[in-house]
Amino acid sequence: MATETPQTAQPTDWQELVARKRRECQDKIPREWTLSADILKELPKNLLEYDLPRRSGLLSDLELDVTENYTATELLIKLASGQVSSLEVTMAFSKRACIAQQVTSCLTETFFSEALERARFLDEYLQREGKPIGPLHGLPISLKDSFCVKGLQSTVGYVACLNDPPATTNSALVTMLLELGAVLYVKTNIPQTMMTGDSENNIFGRTLNPHNTSLTAGGSSGGEGSLVAFRGSILGVGTDIAGSIRIPALCCGVYGFKPTVARVPFGGQFSGAMEGLPGLIPSAGPLGQSLADLKLFMETVIGTGNAWQYDHTAAAVPWNKAVTVGSDYNKSLTIGVLSEDKHFPLHPPVKRALDRAIKALTKAGHRIFQIENDTKEDLSVAYASRLAFQYFTYGPHVDMISPSGEPLVASVAKFASPMFSGPLPVEQEQDPLYKVNDLHVAKGKVSDAWRQEWVEKKLDVILAPGAQHTAVGFDTYGFPVYTLLWNLLDYPACIIPFGKASKELDPEELKTGDDGLADYHPEEVDGAPCAIQVITPRFQDEQCLAAAELIERAIRA
Helix, strand or coil: CCCCCCCCCCCCCHHHHHHHHHHHHHHCCCHHHCCCHHHHHCCCCCHHHHCHHHHHCCCCHHHHHHHHCCCHHHHHHHHHHCCCCHHHHHHHHHHHHHHHHHHHCCEEEECHHHHHHHHHHHHHHHHHHCCCCCCCCCCEEEEECCCCCCCCCCCCCCHHHHHCCCCCCCCHHHHHHHHCCCEEEEEECCCHHHCCCCCEECCCEECEECCEEEEECCCCCHHHHHHHHCCCCCEEEEEECCCCCHHHHHHHCCEEEECCCCCCCCCCCCCCCCCCCCCCCCEEEEEECCHHHHHHHHHHHHCCCCHHHCCCCCCCCCCCCCCCCCCECCCECEEEEECCECCECCCHHHHHHHHHHHHHHHHCCCEEEEECCCCCHHHCHHHHHHHHHHHHHCCCCCCCCHHHCCCCCHHHHHCCCCHHHCCCCCCCCCCHHHHHHHHHHHHHHHHHHHHHHHHHHCCCEEEEECCCCCCCECCCCCCCHHHHHHHHHCCCEEEEEEEECCCCCCCCCECCCCCCCCCECHHHHCCCEEEEEEECCCCCHHHHHHHHHHHHHHHHC
């Protein structure tokens, strides 16, 4: 959360503050990495199929190979052995990130020259010492804007924060990643307030989805999702309090993992939010190109359990590499499948992907149990969403928008809510302390109901949709019920890309309400990535990723 209280913006016109910041950001982009006007004029909606980095002529054959043909795990082997230099890899991803920024607005801060200088240092160290400096030696890693990097601003999309000085210290995870040998080179875009499914703000604009630039990239780690999908980053770090890692992952067709709170160091970030109030707690986690890369990040950062040495809020719990899952690790899982909530119906492509996954898992010998969430309130997706929403809104909030005079962006102004699905779980008009207590009691009942479900069915894992829908049109994402439930319970959850939307296979439109949010338009989302979500109980992060590997093996067969 916030480590420094932002100063109120001076009475300068907010648009001038933004213009100044945008000039500063533009000046950091090397001119030789700028796309020509002719290329920008011809761009289709699907930037990935168009293969813009190759068409641009800005990357060498080696740079294209490095950014396109390896996982982070594979690239680290090449870096540690000296088969490829950190300078070459950092240059390649810096160029590709720069191209991504010009067509998707996925970045906030760039620090390419500092990254290249660090890469040279790492190459010299490897040559001199004959060994890498750490397990992430030379690997470029991108960061969500909320992470503080010394010498750079963390505005998280608030114009009022443009008058604040650059950070004087690093976030805990930033320090840790540097000590592990990583190269940090960019920070990525987020929504105004960091609480919507569209990564748009008045400073850095709207992040676009490289699969289809007319669809949202998700939020709040939307810049990470877009950049990783474009392969301008091989491994990125986001944060998640309602789905903010998993939503961009499913929208952009990449892998994402929300760990249990406090397993990955979170301290020293800036959010603009009020600290100290009881409520849902965010966690930091990776977005990447494969499950192996998510596991690499978790194993490396958590390691032997010394994360607490960097962050007093981090748990001293080592990563257990020996974890297995299921009655037979190589064959059988007991999987609970979360049923659709009637208030939040699944779009046809999402339902089709989930059904395909269930059939493949059944064929592979895994045991499937349906979890009905509409027969018992404490298991209800809609009820959990209302409870979480009340946590978000029960107390006072720091106003980070009015001081600058900037307007609300569209997704924030729409203020999506689950309250149409039922009443507030806790009486609103009462003493704040009693309200907090009642929220805590209600949350405890939900947690215990899920514990009982897990124990009675002897589940290894839950399989669920990541959202009602795929990526959708701008500012129509709706309330993230299928991710938020697991934040309320603090369960680790993983997104696996699986399938695509198809207007031919699912031609019928679906209207889910009167507000235009979360509606299904087959033509609009045709070709958008689909995904499934894998969940385990608190602190079973190792089991979650192990189960995800088994599930992916079955659904890809």
